Amino acid sequence: MPVAGLRDISKDEFKLFQDYVYKNVGISLADHKITLVQGRLAKRLRALGLNSYREYYDYMIADRSGEEEYQLISAISTNVTQFFRESAQWDFLNEELPNILARKTDKKLRIWSAACSSGEEPYSIAIFLHSHIRDFSQWDINILASDISKRVLAKAQNGVYEEKDMQGVPRALIAQYFTARKDAAGETVYHITDPVKRLITFRMFNLVYDSFHSFYSHFDIIFCRNVMIYFDAQTQQRLISSYHKVLSNRGLLFVGHSESLTRNKEEFKLVKPSIYQKI
Ligand SMILES: C[S@@+](CC[C@H](N)C(=O)[O-])C[C@H]1O[C@@H](n2cnc3c(N)ncnc32)[C@H](O)[C@@H]1O
DSSP states (O other): OTTTTTTOHHHHHHHHHHHHHHHHHHOOOOOOGGHHHHHHHHHHHHHHOOOOOHHHHHHHHOTSSSHHHHHHHHHHHHHHHHHOOOOHHHHHHHHHHHHHHHHOOTTTEEEEETTTTTTTTHHHHHHHHHHTTGGGGOOEEEEEEEEOOOOHHHHHHHHHEEEGGTTTHHHHHHHEEEEEEEOSSOOEEEEEEEHTTTTTEEEEOOTTTTGGGGGTEEEEEEOSSGEEEEEEEEHHHHHHHHHHHHHHEEEEEEOOOOOEEEEEEEEEEEETTTEEEEE
16 A cells, blocks of 8 residues: 555665665565565554655664664564474474484583574473473473564563464463463463573574574574575575584474575485484
């Protein structure tokens, strides 16, 4: 829907956004997305009372809080996520966990949810491990949950979910790992419980531009799901090579079902659809 008084985005204006998100977020925005981006940003321009996309670009650059960058990223990508997304991957983990645990004689498990959005993915991992490891208290487990967006990380860290977010979580797990409370509007919300929350470390991390140096040979499993689709082939390849460096021997990499590792064949082998193992 065109906004009254708002000019269409020009190719030059669109290029400013393309360059910005490529240089700062790593997201590769194809030329044909111009109409989509215009449509999604129009609402934001209207809310701010701005009449041109150039004005909006300048406004976004001048905003030091990061809020406007968040708005821009949200307009061109999605934070959509859910608990226990991609059920085949959880079935695989269910089968494979005894073998993974048997290899870990130091009883340390390190897992990374590398674009964790509002937290459903790292909490699913934590709940899964807590409910599947019999001698859980003897393990040293840490799940790193990172995202580029401060806003979604705040929600993740808060660990409070609405009824609609809880689809896909079996009742028994809700009873064991969440506390139902009423929010200010009288709606039931679900607070994740401390034993699960304690397993997770939240951190802002840009997968394309931040350094992987501190993670060297560290993780047993990395979840990098439904984010690589936004990066170009070269960026994806570089990111996957970085994952190879920071995964432990025979470490696993889980990607989204529409993502694949076509260019890193010497580093990873496919073990199941969208599940790879470090070679
Ligand atoms: C669709 S969500 C995926 C959430 C979860 N992994 C899943 O599959 O359900 C994509 C997330 O990637 C994050 N993201 C986008 N670009 C990123 C980057 N360069 N570095 C880190 N996170 C990024 C977004 O903020 C968003 O939360």
